Amino acid sequence: MERFLALDIGGTKIAVGRFLRNGKLEDKKIFPTKAERGYKKILDEIVENIKRLKTNDTVALGIGCGGPLDSKEGVILSPPNLPGWDNVPLKKDLESALNIPVFLDNDANTACLGEYYFGAGKGVRNLVYITVSTGIGGGIIIDGKILHGQRDSAGEVGHQTIIPDGPLCNCGNKGCLEALASGTAIAKRAKEAILKGEDTILREWSKEGNISAELVRRAYLQGDKISEKIWKDALEYLGIGVGNIITIISPERVILGGGIMKAGEEVLETVRRVVRERVKLVPIDKVEIVLSKLGEEVGLYGALALALTEMEAR
């Protein structure tokens, strides 16, 4: 029986798993990244854990990692959440340590593949996966294949301009979807409201800890008007961004994942309404907008899906 390994590298934790070809998880291990250790030490711990999981019939390893990276060469190019990972040849390093083929792609792309193989993307050939959490990222599958674009940069759906003179985004542009609708953007709007002296329960709550998007939503659900406006504006912008993607690509399905999706149905309803209001040239009854099915497991399943796809393509 052929087995596959999957590796999901995040800025706070790293997960490795061993799967059967059909997606059955046999064993997994999660450990903290402790990113400040730098590449070499983290690589050692990854190898150690993978060797423990690896069987003689393991045929390949798939990896999802935050970009920028070069998926073809298997090189990581200085992602913001992994200090010191500058041009590190992760694929080559793991191939020589493990003696099996290793495949790498950015985590939004692997997440998209994961949903396509094992989750909410089954049964269609053209889909977009959007993750909304601290940032907004995405992956696009056209005709069953990940769209990579120039240096693996396709699918950066969070950095479309929605308001030309809108708030500054981390990327340097103004009015990006990410600067309007991500968890970070929601928390930032809330902090600005507190600073401006607006009448909100968040002022009290902020004394006990950091303001998060989740806290803003909780305040809104308790009747806080300022929080309601911040939350609902963000979802409205998300709907506009999703609408633009549908207008350009006209996919069969759009899958929404990431932390903000804990507010599942409310987010879906708003996004679907805004898309109905704004997208007039695509038959939107043919475009399903659904929630991620893999949730927090999307990282490992995505890395597995990458390994499966690449081995099939050989």
Place this chain on the structure above:
Amino acid sequence: MERFLALDIGGTKIAVGRFLRNGKLEDKKIFPTKAERGYKKILDEIVENIKRLKTNDTVALGIGCGGPLDSKEGVILSPPNLPGWDNVPLKKDLESALNIPVFLDNDANTACLGEYYFGAGKGVRNLVYITVSTGIGGGIIIDGKILHGQRDSAGEVGHQTIIPDGPLCNCGNKGCLEALASGTAIAKRAKEAILKGEDTILREWSKEGNISAELVRRAYLQGDKISEKIWKDALEYLGIGVGNIITIISPERVILGGGIMKAGEEVLETVRRVVRERVKLVPIDKVEIVLSKLGEEVGLYGALALALTEMEAR
């Protein structure tokens, strides 16, 4: 020697041409659509002209026509510029009249294919063609194939939202790229400025005839400040729209065509500058932004490219 026929159906004129496989145009005929005649009479004139051009070694006919349409079935679905063309089976009608295979796609897609085979799209596999004239449309080629999307609606790049509460678009949405940067939008802004009593030479000119985008540009080049702002704002929005497409798809090349491209280099320069300012996650030095090479010939060459592609795929 195999020959191919191409048919370009527009709201004001219709062109038919006979080509060699290598793209050499042997003969063509252009006649006015006179759209008010309705489908049957126009079809008769099309058939008559094609029969005159058709040789014994003609293997297929490709057609580009304004959408909406169903490219697979070859049916035209009530395009706004062809009254009475409601669910007309153009492919079937022409196949029975001509006894050769007939292929249909919307004119933005065929234009994209035309540039890909014979014009500014040669040598790449992922490209976007954008036409800016009275409206803004587009076609997308991924991995050498037209992206059709749901019911041939992909590539409607003119209907992405750029300003959520912007001017109403013909499509029903607010703040679409088309409502901000098309020739129609530019002319509309100018007429509004005249109505508002703003200080512009266009007031004088409007007494002699209708205000067009070209007239606005001429006024700007003569030093008219109001016209300058209208014109430059439109190009800025076009740059934002092109930037969003690049951010999402990360193509190798973006080709700009349509009437507004008569202002060629100025448009290119602005679009490139705005893209450099706003697109931060795609390596934009890898994305070429160029002008259409086929110009007004793109209709016929696009229809030819469709026939060539479809016959190859058989």
